[in-house]
């Protein structure tokens with residue numbers, strides 16, 4: 144499966160439809176029976192847990208842009224940001240990957256990217272750091288940075 148398209152199984156006839164990520168919001172219909180496809184509850188698009196060991200593979204080598212959420216279990220603001228990132232993970236499924244990095248357990252990556260305070264969001268595109276946001280941010284602001292990254 145290409146990262147820029149998603150397979151959606153038609154609930155009416157079981158045909159598998161390949162939907163480009165950018166069409167997911169356009170109420171796609173089944174190619175065979177024209178039934179509307181449910182694009183909400185398909186393949187999970189939850190944030191993925193990453194670590195120092197998987198950073199290279201999960202972030203730097205990712206074909207899709209990645210937002211790394213640098214967090215820690217004791218951090219209250221990080222918990223406030225978590226549901227927003229869950230929503231973004233579903234909404235931008237196939238376009239942007241959300242990765243969660245526990246900075247207490249993965250100090251090498253945290254210090255390499257100078258995450259002085261958490262939560263910090265690191266935006267990676269093509270293996271390079273493209274942007275960063277520090278602190279709890281409104282969803283709208285995060286989305287505008289995502290769009291900037293996708294266009295840039």
Ligand SMILES: [Zn+2]
Nearest residue numbers: 153156173176
């Ligand atoms: Zn169908």
